[in-house]
Amino acid sequence: MTTKLPLVLVALSLAASVQALSFGPIHHELLQVLSFAAALLVIERHAKRSGLLFFYFHGLTLVIGLSWLHLSMTRYGGMPQALSAAALLGFCAYLALFGTAAYVIYRRAVLRGWVGSDLGAGLCFGGLWGIFELLRASLFTGFPWLSVGYAHVDGVLSHWAAWVGVYGISALAICVSLWLAALRRGKRPLLIALAALVLISMLLQHNWVKAIGQPLRSLLMQTNVSQLQKFDVARLLEQQDRLVKMLLQAQVDLSVSPETAWISPWAHSPTESREKLLSALQQQGGVLALGMPLGRDIEFGETLPVRSNSLVLMQAQGQWLGRYDKRHLVPFGEFVPPGFRWFVDQMHIPLGDFDPGKGPPPVHPVAGRLVGFNICYEDLFPETIAMQVQQGAHILVNASNLAWFGDSHALHQHLQISRMRSLELQRPMLRATNTGATAAIAADGQVLAKLPHLSEEVLISSVQPTHGMTPFARYGLGGTLMLLGAMLVLALCLARFEASSGGGIKIEP
Numbered sequence: 001m002t003t004k005l006p007l008v009l010v011a012l013s014l015a016a017s018v019q020a021l022s023f024g025p026i027h028h029e030l031l032q033v034l035s036f037a038a039a040l041l042v043i044e045r046h047a048k049r050s051g052l053l054f055f056y057f058h059g060l061t062l063v064i065g066l067s068w069l070h071l072s073m074t075r076y077g078g079m080p081q082a083l084s085a086a087a088l089l090g091f092c093a094y095l096a097l098f099g100t101a102a103y104v105i106y107r108r109a110v111l112r113g114w115v116g117s118d119l120g121a122g123l124c125f126g127g128l129w130g131i132f133e134l135l136r137a138s139l140f141t142g143f144p145w146l147s148v149g150y151a152h153v154d155g156v157l158s159h160w161a162a163w164v165g166v167y168g169i170s171a172l173a174i175c176v177s178l179w180l181a182a183l184r185r186g187k188r189p190l191l192i193a194l195a196a197l198v199l200i201s202m203l204l205q206h207n208w209v210k211a212i213g214q215p216l217r218s219l220l221m222q223t224n225v226s227q228l229q230k231f232d233v234a235r236l237l238e239q240q241d242r243l244v245k246m247l248l249q250a251q252v253d254l255s256v257s258p259e260t261a262w263i264s265p266w267a268h269s270p271t272e273s274r275e276k277l278l279s280a281l282q283q284q285g286g287v288l289a290l291g292m293p294l295g296r297d298i299e300f301g302e303t304l305p306v307r308s309n310s311l312v313l314m315q316a317q318g319q320w321l322g323r324y325d326k327r328h329l330v331p332f333g334e335f336v337p338p339g340f341r342w343f344v345d346q347m348h349i350p351l352g353d354f355d356p357g358k359g360p361p362p363v364h365p366v367a368g369r370l371v372g373f374n375i376c377y378e379d380l381f382p383e384t385i386a387m388q389v390q391q392g393a394h395i396l397v398n399a400s401n402l403a404w405f406g407d408s409h410a411l412h413q414h415l416q417i418s419r420m421r422s423l424e425l426q427r428p429m430l431r432a433t434n435t436g437a438t439a440a441i442a443a444d445g446q447v448l449a450k451l452p453h454l455s456e457e458v459l460i461s462s463v464q465p466t467h468g469m470t471p472f473a474r475y476g477l478g479g480t481l482m483l484l485g486a487m488l489v490l491a492l493c494l495a496r497f498e499a500s501s502g503g504g505i506k507i508e509p
Contacts, residue, residue, distance in 0.1 A: 008042060012057040015039040019057075020064035022151040024412025029155035029173075032148065036177035044181070054103045059096035065146045066092060068408035076227045076404055095143065098136040102128040109491075116495035118182035119189050123494070126175030127487035130480065133167050137381070141331060144380050145413070148173050153419040153445055156198055159205040161423035161445075162470035165382050168480045171487060172197070209426040209443060209468035212394055216369055217462045218430050219255040219286075221246045222438040224456040227403040230434075231263060239263065240273040242456070247280045247288065250460045253367035255288045256432035259376050259401040260309060262292040282316045287366050289313055289373060289432075291399050293354075294323065307355045309334060311373050311399055313364055322364045325357030326375040327384065361385075363393045369465045372427075376400040379414075379421050379429075382472070389425045389473040394465035396427050401434040407453050411436045419445045424472045428463035 015035045022031035043053045066088065073084040106125040109115045115124045129148070137144035149169035152158055157169050157176075176197065179190045223242055229235055240262060247255055262269065281288055294310040309329070313321040326334070334354045361384055363370045372388030372395070379385060379398050388396065398418055402411055415437040422429045423445040431439045436453030440461035449461045471479050 004046075008046060008053065009056065011042045012039055012053060013060060015042070016057050016060035017064055019061045020146075021409075023065055023146055024409050024416055027151070027154075027412065027416065029152045029157065032151035033173055033177045033180060036148075036174065037180040040178060040181040050107060051100065051104045055096055055100040058099045058103075059092050062092040062095050062146060063088065065409070065413070068405035068410040071406050071408060072404040075406070095136060098132040099129065102132040113499075114495055115491055116498040117189070118179065118185060119193055120491040120494035120498075121182070122175040122178040122190075122193075123487040124491035125178050126171040126173075127484045127491065129174040130167050130171030130484040130487075133170050134477070134480070134484075137167070141328065142381070143331075145377075145417075150413070150416045150420055153416050153423060156201045158423055158445065159201045161420060162206070162208060162426060162472055163204060164480045164483045165424050165472045165477065166420050167477070168483045171484055175487070207426070208470040208473075209466040211464050212467040213368060213465055215462040215464045216254060216367060216395055217252040218440070218460070219247070219250050219252040220430055220432040220438050220440070220451075220459040220461070221255070221257050221261065222432070222436065222451050222455060222457050222459065223258055223261055223434050224454055225261075225403065225434055227401075230260075230401075230403065236264060237270060237273060240269070241276065243290075244273075244276045244280045246458050247277070247284055249458050251284055252286050252460065254371070254397075254430075255284070255286055256397055256399055256430060257289065257291050258432050258434040259291045259399045260293060261401075261434070262290050265293055265295060266312065278314075278318045281314060281318070285316050287313055287315055287321065289397065289399065291375070291401075294325070308357060309354050309375060310357075311375065313366070322362070324362065324364070324373040324375070326354065326378060327357040327361060328378045328381055329354055329356050330377050360391070361388050363388050363391045366395075369394045371395045371397055373397045373399070376402075379418055382421060382424055383476045385421050386425060386473050386476050389427060389469060393427065394467060395463060396421065396425070396429045398429060398431045399433075400431065402436065403434045407435070411453055415439060415447070415450075419447070424470065426468070426470050426473075427466055430461075430463065 015038045018031055018035035022028060022035065039057045043050050046053060070084050070088045073079040073087065074081055102125065106128050109124055110121060115121045133144065133147050136142065147166055147170050149166035152169050152173055157172055160169050160172060176194065179194055183190055221243065225239055243257060243261060289311045291311050294308050308325040311324045315321055361372065363372045370392045372393030374385060385396065400414065402414060418429045418431055419441055422441050422443055426443045428443050429441040431437065437450055438459050439450040440448040440459065440463055442448050442463065443466045449459055451457050451459050
């Protein structure tokens with residue numbers, strides 16, 4: 001084992017690199033399952049160190065996939081390189097503990113005889129993986145970025161999205177990966193299982209919603225303001241003038257700015273900028289969703305101190321139709337976790353300590369349709385977005401600022417996340433971002449139009465509002481938990497049947 005260890009680590013490093021790239025920019029669902037299967041084949045040959053090797057593979061996948069965090073902490077946050085690298089490694093090690101726990105429990109089930117064949121092993125590992133992904137998405141506010149299911153917004157497993165959501169797809173993808181890795185031991189049962197899964201997936205494809213009303217015409221702004229200049233007071237008027245010019249490029253129902261594109265609270269913005277914006281909005285005639293920081297009760301004049309990362313809905317006459325305050329805040333970037341003030345102080349991040357929005361996420365009427373807004377990383381939480389559909393949202397809108405991460409794979413990954421929300425809820429999603437990916441996504445998850453990254457442009461598009469609820473929209477994570485439970489129960493039942501009949505393909509411990 002000692003002489004082979006370097007080669008083992010090289011093989012796992014290659015598999016981890018491909019796994020990370022499968023989420024974007026080299027997006028393909030087969031890359032995910034094949035690289036995971038290859039890693040399992042390598043790890044299986046070294047059973048005594050399988051837990052540590054799996055932790056290495058899974059942790060390296062996360063490090064490569066989330067390497068853009070290092071960019072944000074150093075280039076834009078001013079953190080020392082060594083501290084940033086250590087923070088990235090520590091954070092990814094923490095995240096990798098969840099998947100590794102699923103693997104270790106699965107291996108223990110094999111050694112104890114609770115799982116008797118490769119068929120049941122795939123179901124067991126997949127079910128456990130889904131459970132631990134749910135835990136990763138909820139503990140300490142959650143960080144579900146790079147959940148395995150996000151590699152499957154295309155392909156046959158995407159048909160499960162409307163039923164069991166991204167975590168259910170993650171479980172099925174891991175199950176498939178293990179079955180593929182085990183094909184060398186016994187092809188017939190696993191090939192039948194794989195064919196059955198493909199057939200079931202195709203049968204699950206169903207349109208749960210209906211078109212309602214006329215398409216909504218939108219203008220999505222991509223301002224392309226460097227994060228190094230975004231909070232420069234000297235450039236404040238220039239940035240606000242840029243938004244005004246973009247607003248005048250088309251008459252639409254809804255215009256959306258990126259997150260915190262209007263960097264000063266409204267009441268404390270230059271009078272000249274406010275007048276120009278209201279004049280442009282009056283000429284255009286639509287509704288503007290404008291990203292800005294706000295005080296707690298702007299309607300009553302309390303505009304400072306800034307307490308929320310918000311979107312304000314403004315009408316042509318300058319009327320405020322409503323506001324949306326971000327609810328899921330980014331740890332270290334938008335709020336300081338207890339005990340980590342020393343760490344956050346190593347960076348220079350303006351607006352770094354918000355209060356979360358309260359209550360259920362609201363929906364807002366726009367041109368006769370109901371729109372559910374979310375800000376940046378919030379669309380990582382499908383159960384929250386599903387609440388807006390339950391309240392009647394016909395269209396979803398995401399406003400983001402990913403300039404923190406440069407032209408990295410974070411932009412590609414976030415687009416896949418929004419596409420998954422459309423698949424789960426069968427709602428169109430509009431994305432307005434600072435640097436990318438600004439896009440219009442149809443209710444079936446397909447990208448209708450998209451702007452090039454790092455360009456200053458507007459995207460004018462139309463999306464068809466939809467009405468109705470998918471099983472995931474109606475029951476949220478309930479369907480996911482049912483699938484995960486069924487996979488684990490079926491794995492145990494298969495083991496009992498195989499033990500009583502003397503059959504099954506025994507897994508090598």
